[in-house]
Amino acid sequence: MVVKAHPLWRNENEPSIAIGHAMTTIRSFMTDDHRRCDDLFADAEQAVAKKDFTLAGAAFGHFQSAMLAHFDSEEKTLFPTFEAKTGMSMGPTQVMRMEHVQLRALMNDAVDALKAGNSDDYLGLADTLVIMMQQHNMKEENILYPMCDQHLSDELPAVLERLETELCEE
Amino acid sequence: MQALLAFENAPPFAAPLRFFLTAPLFGVLAGLLIAFEGADVFASRWMPGALAATHLITVGFMLQVMLGALIQILPVVAGANLRQPLLIARLVHVGLSAGALMLAAGFLLGLPQLLGGGAVVLGMTVLAFLIVTAIALRGVPTTSPTIRGIKLSLFSLFAVVGLGIVMSLALAYGWPLPFSALTDLHAGWGLGGWAAVLLAAMAFVVVPMFQLTPGYPARSSWWFPIIMLAMLVVWSAALLLDLSVLARLGQLGAALAGIAFALQTMRLQAKRRRARPDATYRYWQLGLISSIFALFLLSTAALWPTAAELEGWTLVFGVLLVAGGFLPFITGMLYKIVPFLSWMHLQNTGQAKVPAPAMNKILAESGMHRQMLAYGLALILLLAAVFFPAWLARPAGLAFAVANGWLWWNLFSAIRRYRSHLADISRKLAAL
Numbered sequence: 001m002v003v004k005a006h007p008l009w010r011n012e013n014e015p016s017i018a019i020g021h022a023m024t025t026i027r028s029f030m031t032d033d034h035r036r037c038d039d040l041f042a043d044a045e046q047a048v049a050k051k052d053f054t055l056a057g058a059a060f061g062h063f064q065s066a067m068l069a070h071f072d073s074e075e076k077t078l079f080p081t082f083e084a085k086t087g088m089s090m091g092p093t094q095v096m097r098m099e100h101v102q103l104r105a106l107m108n109d110a111v112d113a114l115k116a117g118n119s120d121d122y123l124g125l126a127d128t129l130v131i132m133m134q135q136h137n138m139k140e141e142n143i144l145y146p147m148c149d150q151h152l153s154d155e156l157p158a159v160l161e162r163l164e165t166e167l168c169e170e
Numbered sequence: 171m172q173a174l175l176a177f178e179n180a181p182p183f184a185a186p187l188r189f190f191l192t193a194p195l196f197g198v199l200a201g202l203l204i205a206f207e208g209a210d211v212f213a214s215r216w217m218p219g220a221l222a223a224t225h226l227i228t229v230g231f232m233l234q235v236m237l238g239a240l241i242q243i244l245p246v247v248a249g250a251n252l253r254q255p256l257l258i259a260r261l262v263h264v265g266l267s268a269g270a271l272m273l274a275a276g277f278l279l280g281l282p283q284l285l286g287g288g289a290v291v292l293g294m295t296v297l298a299f300l301i302v303t304a305i306a307l308r309g310v311p312t313t314s315p316t317i318r319g320i321k322l323s324l325f326s327l328f329a330v331v332g333l334g335i336v337m338s339l340a341l342a343y344g345w346p347l348p349f350s351a352l353t354d355l356h357a358g359w360g361l362g363g364w365a366a367v368l369l370a371a372m373a374f375v376v377v378p379m380f381q382l383t384p385g386y387p388a389r390s391s392w393w394f395p396i397i398m399l400a401m402l403v404v405w406s407a408a409l410l411l412d413l414s415v416l417a418r419l420g421q422l423g424a425a426l427a428g429i430a431f432a433l434q435t436m437r438l439q440a441k442r443r444r445a446r447p448d449a450t451y452r453y454w455q456l457g458l459i460s461s462i463f464a465l466f467l468l469s470t471a472a473l474w475p476t477a478a479e480l481e482g483w484t485l486v487f488g489v490l491l492v493a494g495g496f497l498p499f500i501t502g503m504l505y506k507i508v509p510f511l512s513w514m515h516l517q518n519t520g521q522a523k524v525p526a527p528a529m530n531k532i533l534a535e536s537g538m539h540r541q542m543l544a545y546g547l548a549l550i551l552l553l554a555a556v557f558f559p560a561w562l563a564r565p566a567g568l569a570f571a572v573a574n575g576w577l578w579w580n581l582f583s584a585i586r587r588y589r590s591h592l593a594d595i596s597r598k599l600a601a602l
């Protein structure tokens with residue numbers, strides 16, 4: 001991919017917590033993974049633009065598995081740790097889980113549309129998916145991850161290590 | 171806590187929707203006014219019809235959508251929750267619509283009392299909005315260029331409305347004021363400090379989001395709102411101190427900041443990674459090109475003031491910036507926001523048990539595209555009408571009314587489809 005992911009809110013003003021891990025925060029680590037997913041999604045879009053549905057199907061598959069791995073790492077590692085530490089199990093993490101359900105459904109529908117070679121259906125679903133995904137990511141990046149960094153400062157090295165192993169082995 | 175609540179307190183759909191569905195009707199009204207008044211509207215920017223049409227568009231359309239959108243997005247982008255969003259939306263919507271109508275009627279009929287009354291109604295409405303927003307934003311740290319932009323734009327909103335009230339009262343009571351210079355400044359705070367800064371704050375989020383472009387460079391997006399406001403402060407101070415060169419410097423700075431932002435946005439859009447250009451993208455291209463031309467006219471006049479005395483200069487500038495720039499930006503966003511919010515509310519209603527239809531099933535691309543062509547034609551006619559008012563003023567007004575009516579129809583149809591899907595989903599849920 002030519003275009004580097006956007007450093008929209010990862011700028012000089014972002015507080016970095018340096019504990020063991022060289023300046024990595026949950027926010028920066030997970031945000032980088034969001035951008036990686038964006039790049040994979042863009043690959044699928046480019047293939048659809050060229051009307052290459054075989055390539056698009058494969059590219060979308062990569063995107064989907066990256067997204068699912070991201071959701072898993074959140075639902076199995078990050079969110080439970082956050083909930084255990086803060087006692088907020090019905091709060092923001094619950095909303096994020098519900099949005100994951102919606103995103104999973106949208107991705108499944110998009111896969112079906114690509115299999116059927118129906119570009120109109122795919123484009124409509126992709127449009128919905130893009131906005132849903134971006135506003136979901138925005139909430140995590142600007143609200144939830146900073147809260148995780150704040151509340152999980154003791155657990156940070158261990159959590160980051162687990163997230164790294166979960167997201168890097170695919 | 172602020173941040174926590176943001177997840178649960180997304181305002182009900184009815185809160186922003188009333189603004190989005192009312193705004194195009196003000197566009198229709200402005201078009202009909204131009205069609206009715208004819209060539210007179212284009213005789214000068216001071217014509218009653220021109221002032222009335224301008225405020226129907228800037229207050230009735232632009233301010234309308236912008237306040238509605240703010241009520242929707244403050245919780246999402248800033249984690250700032252308005253208490254009772256629906257109640258606030260109702261009050262602001264009524265005050266804004268009534269104020270805009272009174273203001274336009276006051277200008278058109280030359281009734282200073284009505285004008286002053288409209289300004290006071292608008293002033294109180296905006297003040298109430300600013301107070302509840304300030305309460306919601308209290309304690310929200312400025313952690314992104316978007317939050318900074320929103321905060322600074324709200325300050326400008328206060329300035330533009332304040333100047334408007336002062337001028338309308340001066341007209342009503344015959345106070346001697348330098349109206350021409352103050353009107354320019356009023357427009358500067360409204361279009362530069364309020365509309366452009368808020369638009370940029372939104373663009374930092376939605377351009378990468380809708381078009382999958384790289385993000386805006388952090389440095390320039392942090393600085394754009396500050397520079398724009400600084401230029402307006404310079405311009406205002408220059409007016410108080412009676413230093414016309416300094417005032418022009420402020421105008422030039424504001425114009426150049428706007429051009430830089432527009433060019434930056436074009437550069438990013440060129441790197442978009444979506445599969446197909448859509449109506450939103452094309453509307454933004456139109457808006458960017460028109461604003462760059464408009465701001466080029468503004469910088470030229472700042473450097474060489476006699477240019478502004480050329481026939482039609484100011485009118486072309488105004489049409490290009492407002493009808494060519496801001497309205498296309500706003501319409502482009504409405505075409506994403508309304509179908510997305512519909513989808514989101516349907517999705518939430520379905521509780522993941524009954525699926526929601528995708529966005530293009532709620533508002534189809536073809537309908538938006540055709541409306542956009544009609545709008546483009548109206549814009550061309552409006553620009554041409556500045557030079558051939560006797561021939562083209564009425565057709566231009568009619569075309570503008572039709573294009574806005576069509577926008578209303580598109581949005582209204584989307585909502586009708588939303589409602590029928592909503593009933594459908596509720597029925598299916600009940601049957602489960």
Ligand SMILES: [Fe+2]
Nearest residue numbers: 071074096140
């Ligand atoms: Fe997530």
